[in-house]
Amino acid sequence: MKALVYTGVEELTYRDEKDPIEKEGESILEVQASGICGSDMHAYHGKDERRIPPLILGHEISGLIEEGTNKGKSVVLNPLITCGDCEYCNSGSEHLCNKRVLLGMNRPIERQGGFAELVLVPDKNIYELPNGLQMEKAPIAEPTAVSLHAVELSEKNLKKPLQNCKVLVIGGGAIGLLCALILEKIKSCSEVYLSEPNQKRLDVCSKNLSSKTVKPNDKILNENSFDVVFDTVGLEITRQTSIKMVKPGGTIIHIGLTQPAGNFDFRKATLQEITFIGTYCYTNRDFEKTLSILNNKEIGSLEWIEYRELKDGASAFKHIHEGSCSSPKIILLV
Secondary structure, rough: OEEEEEEEOOOOEEEEEOOOOOOOOOEEEEEEEEEOOOHHHHHHHOOOOOOOOOEOOEEEEEEEEEEOOOOEEEEEEEEEEEEOOOOOHHHHHHHHHOOOOOEOOOOOOOOOOOOEEEEEEEEEEEEEOOOOOOOOOOHHHHHHHHHHHHOOOOOHHOOOOOOOEEEEOOOOHHHHHHHHHHHHHHOOEEEEEEOOOOOHHHHHHHHOOOOOOOOOOOOOOOOOOOOOOOOEOOOHHHHHHHHEEEEEEEEEEEEOOOOOOOOOOOOHHHHHHEEEOOOOOOOHHHHHHHHHHHHOOOOOOOOEEEEEEEEEEEEEEHHHHHHOOOOOOOEEEE
């Protein structure tokens, strides 16, 4: 099979790889589309100890079952693989499983990803593609589930309905835009701000949101004024911005993992009872709910997605790295 292989820091090679071998309880998927995630970019920059080259990245995947149960069926994948038998898995919190792995990782165990013509996946992670969701758009299900989980996690901590809150979303990538869309269109939140430094990407967000879209230094962003701040970037500077912007008693939802270390104003967090919640994945229920949302087009038609061929994947990664790509999401078509 052909695959786009992560072969070194900022290096991807489109080459022949061995076909996966079918295993009991798993199926071989003929990949049709696979999205580039921020975590794939993290690996590309050599900053993810769970993804060591050589490795086929990619975990936002849709396709056709080539070999296995339900052969020929159109499907979308939940790439989060868990043990299924721990306290978390048994209580509906599969995303917290201590043995969880993701497709496109080789630490702690190897699971090759979806930037390839074929990929081996557990049957329990396969979901039938809803009729209202196009195959090429279906990889957006995974980041949408991440965003939905983050938004609903914030609701559990709030002292008033989310629709009455003033909310800041930091970052105009796929997770940021999806959080803002969910806040607007599903949670009926009327006062949402999205900040993004890249003007091209900000323009795309502006076109697809009724929220206020601004640069990070815009004077409209007042410190100590937001009930909830979603940091979808995860840099030291965005965490510092989050703690400045959140009001006393407010909540920070931290989704990004770009820069795990750095300074943070713990004094304000302590004195003003700021709640800081980290979130990374989603539950099986979140994923199922996401498929319903996408099937019913509750967050729009997703026309902001950009598509490129898998063989051109290396240039797509380069353009994202350089900041020359305006779309919050690139999906590679196989």
